[in-house]
Every structure is written in C-alpha cells, then in structure tokens.
Amino acid sequence: MNENINLLMNHRSIRKFEDKLLTREQIEVIVKCAQSAATSSFIQAYSIIGVTDKDKKMKLSELAGNQSYVANNGHFFVFCADLSRHEQIGEMENKDLIPSIESTEKFMVALIDTALAAQNAAIAAESLGLGICYIGGIRNNLDEVSKLLKTPKRVLPLFGLAVGYPAQMTDKKPRLPLEHVYHENEYRQNNEEYRNQLQLYNNIISEYYVARTNGERNDTWTSQMANMLEKQSRMYMKEFVQKTGMDLK
C-alpha cells in the first residue's frame, strides 16, 4: 500500500463545496494531469471546457436537474469527446477522414479517451485535497448544453466534473464483491453463484443505508438498479450523437 493507492481507494463523491475558487495553477495542473493519461493511438480525442461564468453555471445546474453543486463549487469542468480537430486535420492534410470519424469504433475511442483523461483530472484534484463529483446530468439536455458552451460539430459534451474544497464528509459506498466483477481466463457464468453474490451484496448495501439514515432507507442494490433502469432516460441520445456528427456508422 502507498499514498496513491490510499487516495484511489478513498474516493467518494462530494456534493457540497466551500465558497472558494480554484487557482489558475490548480486548474492547469489538473488539466495537465488529464492530458497525461494514455490516449488511443495518440489520438487525443477530447476537449475540456472550464466554466467560470456564474450565469452559465446556474443554467448548467438547472439543465443537469437542479443540482446546486453544479453552480456552487471551486471550478466546473465539462469533458467533451472531440473529433472536430481530426476533421480539420483531414482538410490540412488533404485526406478523407470522415468515414473513420463517423464510425462507431472512433466514437468509442473518443469516449474512452475522454474518460481516461477525466479520471486523471479527478485523481489530481483529490490529491490536492479537493473533492469531486462527476455530473452525468448534463446529458439530460445536450441540445441546450452544447448551445450554452458553443460546442461545434463532432464535439459531444459527455459529463461535468465539479471540483472544490469539500464542505461535507461522505461515506464510501461499498462496491460489488471483487469476485463478482473480476474473472480469470474466462467470464464465469454460474447463474446461481451470480445471484447469491448479488444477494450478499444487497445485504451489505441495505445495511449501509440503514446505518446512515437511521433506518429510513434500506433499499438494496438490485432494487435501486431496477428502479433506475426501468425509467427510460435520455432516449434521445442516439439521434443527438448522430446530429453532432459522430454518426455511429
């Protein structure tokens, strides 16, 4: 075990921040760490938009489902999958890169690249004593978000990252049992074992909620997941992604 491992293992999302902005230096360190992540074939298929304008932050907060910590934080980053510069490169180098740019494969590459960079940013921030929260809620209404941030064609805002000085303590939620997530040499498919693991995990999660809410909440992981996934959310996504010019071909 070492300091880095401790930091990784102790992640929890922070949803309340002190009224104190990050310094320019902190922001640049976080972005440079993001850029240091591995990138598929060196493609660097992302851009990061820092939002400092108060009105824009308020508007983003509304769009993300009225999450106050989207407006109130030390800095708000929006991570975008970005193949627009590769389109420009096609023009500069006089080559037709559009079939690649519009492929499902490169859409996946851009998403993965963006997420790897974002996770480095998150860890860099946490190592500076800051708290973070990923904001998938910006995908509630990407039409409005992309207008607000003026993202061009082939740029897809994926998620926000609220960063700031923590003004709350939160507990770490227990994850799925390691043996449920980690397989060796092949994917185990023993349904009975699988469901037993899920039941075991349900007990852990239920106890976690009971202890933290004086018994007011006792839901299991599988019931949480079923309720969340039963509601069909963001079903406009395919159409939006294609409109943005990542065509899922």
Add this chain to the structure above:
Amino acid sequence: MNENINLLMNHRSIRKFEDKLLTREQIEVIVKCAQSAATSSFIQAYSIIGVTDKDKKMKLSELAGNQSYVANNGHFFVFCADLSRHEQIGEMENKDLIPSIESTEKFMVALIDTALAAQNAAIAAESLGLGICYIGGIRNNLDEVSKLLKTPKRVLPLFGLAVGYPAQMTDKKPRLPLEHVYHENEYRQNNEEYRNQLQLYNNIISEYYVARTNGERNDTWTSQMANMLEKQSRMYMKEFVQKTGMDLK
C-alpha cells in the same frame, strides 16, 4: 505538486516487461482501486477478466496484431463494458430493463464507467512501480476475443491492460498544447488560431521523433493522425456491438 501529481504526469506506455508475474495481492489491490472509481448512478457497468493462461495470452497477442507484450507481461487484464448483470437484475426484480440496456445512453454509460475504472487500475499499477500499456488492439477481432474469454451477451470487451515490471525506459510524448485542449466558458472556434496551434505542436512532435530516432523519423502529429484515420479500421464495430446486445437504440 505532490507524489500523486508526479505519478500522473509521468505516465508513459511500457511495451516490454520482465518475466515476473504479479502477486495475487497486487492483482487484488489493482482491481479494488479500479472498483473505487466513480460510477454513473452506482451502475458499476463493467467486468474485468484477468488472463493468466499462456495459450490464451498467446492467442490474444495474435488477435491484437502480434503485440508480444500482450503475451509477455506480469498480468493481462481485459476490461469489458458489462450490462449483463443488469439484465439479470431485471429478471430478479421483475422489471423490464431491456429498453434502457439497449439504449445508446446506457452504452455510453457502460463505456465511461469501464474507462474510469481502468484508469484507476493503471494508476494503481504505476504507483506500485509497475508499467502499463492499454491494448485497443483486442478490438481488431472481438468475435474471436469474446469466444476466447467466453463473454456472454451484453458484455463487450473494450481494451486490454498489460501490466508488469518495466524492462525498458520510454520517453513521455508531449501532449497537445494546453490552450488547444482547454477552453473557458465556451468552445473557441478561431480556425486560424487553431491551425497555428496545430502547426506549433507539429514542430514539437517532429523534433521529438528526430531526437529519439537519430533523424530517421520526423513525422508530425497531424500527418500521423491523417494516416491513421485514413485507413478505415474496425468498421464492423457497430454490427458487433449490436450483436452483443448493446443495441445503440
């Protein structure tokens, strides 16, 4: 600056490893760190397959384009986007989750979740003095890879992560200028400035190659990208993803 920042900033891919396996403890620490990453609405939509069987590693190495370090390393992880357990949860909880599971939105969520977890694994490994290399090459032939690893429906192998004791020193490749990747409040779209930044970066990358290859290689970033993207690769991906049961609806 701190130890964590140093670690993040000093990442480089390692493609040659000593003949020494990771211990069970190292593997478990790496997986636990992966699991500690943020996960969208707690969905935990990934699985990790560790490959230790020598024949399987050889076969994966071939499938990934004859990359020897896929076979020869301390441990080989395959990170998979996984919505299969959520399908089972639908059965357990008696709810129809299929429209969600087959949506483009949840496909994106699963990819992002998997990449965040993988980047934590990569950093954990590097903090233990190990080197890492992401292997997107497994996507060259996912049909064979998924047969080899027996991944069920709704599980999509995304990339490998070769981990081991470094047997080479490599240099860190300079990333795009920060001001090219980082925007504030809105996405800047000044094409002239944009192309100037790319030219500047081209010079940096070209000098980087010249210095490291005794002048044998001097390609620019934009030419590299144009050559890479001009070749249409893995155009079967959409069909495969849909066959796997992440239907991009």
